Amino acid sequence: MATTQSVAIVGAGMAGASAAVSLHSAGLDVTLFEKSRGPSGRMSTRRTDDWQADHGAQYFTAKSPAFQTEVQIWCQKGWAALWEGRIAKLDLIKGRPRGKEGGTQDDLLFEPTPPTPRFVGTPRMTSIVASMLAPLTLNNQTTITGAQRVNGKWRLSSKEHGELSQAFDALVWAIPRPQLEPFEGLFPNNWQQTLSSIQFAPCWAVMAGFDSPLDLPFDGLFVGRPDNPQPGASPLSWVARTLSKPGRTGQETWTLHASYGFTQQHLNDAPEVVAEHLSQAFQSLGAPAPAWAIAHRWLYALADSTQALTANHLWDEASQLGVCGDWLTSGRVEGAWQSGSQLASQLLHSPK
Numbered sequence: 001m002a003t004t005q006s007v008a009i010v011g012a013g014m015a016g017a018s019a020a021v022s023l024h025s026a027g028l029d030v031t032l033f034e035k036s037r038g039p040s041g042r043m044s045t046r047r048t049d050d051w052q053a054d055h056g057a058q059y060f061t062a063k064s065p066a067f068q069t070e071v072q073i074w075c076q077k078g079w080a081a082l083w084e085g086r087i088a089k090l091d092l093i094k095g096r097p098r099g100k101e102g103g104t105q106d107d108l109l110f111e112p113t114p115p116t117p118r119f120v121g122t123p124r125m126t127s128i129v130a131s132m133l134a135p136l137t138l139n140n141q142t143t144i145t146g147a148q149r150v151n152g153k154w155r156l157s158s159k160e161h162g163e164l165s166q167a168f169d170a171l172v173w174a175i176p177r178p179q180l181e182p183f184e185g186l187f188p189n190n191w192q193q194t195l196s197s198i199q200f201a202p203c204w205a206v207m208a209g210f211d212s213p214l215d216l217p218f219d220g221l222f223v224g225r226p227d228n229p230q231p232g233a234s235p236l237s238w239v240a241r242t243l244s245k246p247g248r249t250g251q252e253t254w255t256l257h258a259s260y261g262f263t264q265q266h267l268n269d270a271p272e273v274v275a276e277h278l279s280q281a282f283q284s285l286g287a288p289a290p291a292w293a294i295a296h297r298w299l300y301a302l303a304d305s306t307q308a309l310t311a312n313h314l315w316d317e318a319s320q321l322g323v324c325g326d327w328l329t330s331g332r333v334e335g336a337w338q339s340g341s342q343l344a345s346q347l348l349h350s351p352k
């Protein structure tokens with residue numbers, strides 16, 4: 001049985017939220033620190049009074065029984081719902097740009113039935129983590145820049161507030177692997193192999209607004225292989241229509257995700273240049289020119305581990321220090337949830 005009383009969690013994405021909820025329900029005093037203006041991390045939604053667009057994770061699947069049960073609870077609470085959009089893949093053999101000469105729907109391969117149900121947060125992707133964390137203590141706009149263990153307690157400092165007054169029995173990092181680099185001196189040596197095996201790929205995302213609904217035969221389209229596009233392939237990997245997802249209202253918007261190859265090549269381009277490139281690529285799929293387009297660069301978008309990892313989280317009992325995140329598992333929403341909840345379970349069974 002744990003004797004840990006207070007836990008600091010750095011990062012309020014799905015992994016941090018999942019750990020926080022489990023620890024809080026076991027009676028621990030949990031405090032989260034998040035550098036952004038709100039929680040959810042890469043399960044994010046950009047919105048104004050007139051429009052919204054999920055520009056990070058587009059949907060998630062639930063493969064393990066434990067996560068299926070959790071998603072069912074979210075659906076019952078109204079935080080998530082099935083996305084029953086018309087999803088297609090561009091036929092990479094036949095697929096060709098739809099220029100002025102037009103294209104044919106024969107280039108699209110529609111799924112007869114989705115291979116696995118796809119879920120989204122409702123009314124937006126951020127809703128799930130925001131709802132999970134509503135009863136907890138969350139400090140937004142607090143970027144943790146330092147941590148040290150003094151007399152058996154973790155003391156933290158942040159960019160915005162300097163040294164924080166509260167000290168914690170345990171500390172959990174729930175942030176992408178590359179953002180852990182400044183803190184690696186705190187970690188035991190036996191974590192090195194796991195940490196060094198992880199790579200992150202960046203992704204440009206464009207949110208494009210239209211004056212009226214588009215007449216396209218799909219709501220979501222896998223355009224090309226995200227990792228290794230063929231020469232001359234579309235710069236897009238995926239496009240999706242916001243209003244096809246449950247609970248969304250407002251102006252017609254689409255999210256356009258760039259392929260890995262395009263993102264690498266244009267990593268440091270101005271957002272306006274990227275927005276123009278991806279809008280044009282969308283036009284070659286049959287869309288009109290957007291009324292506006294905004295680009296967002298995810299420097300750490302999708303995780304990929306180069307070797308099979310033995311655990312989906314890291315925990316050091318001696319220093320009461322843990323790490324969780326999607327990158328320790330599948331690089332997906334389900335993996336982030338599993339990583340956080342299993343780290344919490346280990347912490348709860350760890351003697352102080």
Ligand SMILES: Cc1cc2nc3c(=O)[nH]c(=O)nc-3n(C[C@H](O)[C@H](O)[C@H](O)COP(=O)(O)OP(=O)(O)OC[C@H]3O[C@@H](n4cnc5c(N)ncnc54)[C@H](O)[C@@H]3O)c2cc1C
Nearest residue numbers: 011013014015035041042057058144325326331332333336
């Ligand atoms: C473009 C894109 C498309 C995706 N598509 C899908 C998809 O279709 N399906 C799917 O399942 N998954 C998808 N994913 C992946 C999915 O979003 C992630 O697997 C999941 O959201 C990761 O959750 P996490 O909690 O591990 O990390 P994150 O969501 O990255 O959360 C980490 C949090 O830590 C905060 N943080 C970082 N450093 C600090 C610091 N020093 N101090 C305080 N806070 C800090 C960050 O601001 C962030 O909020 C996609 C991701 C992207 C970017």
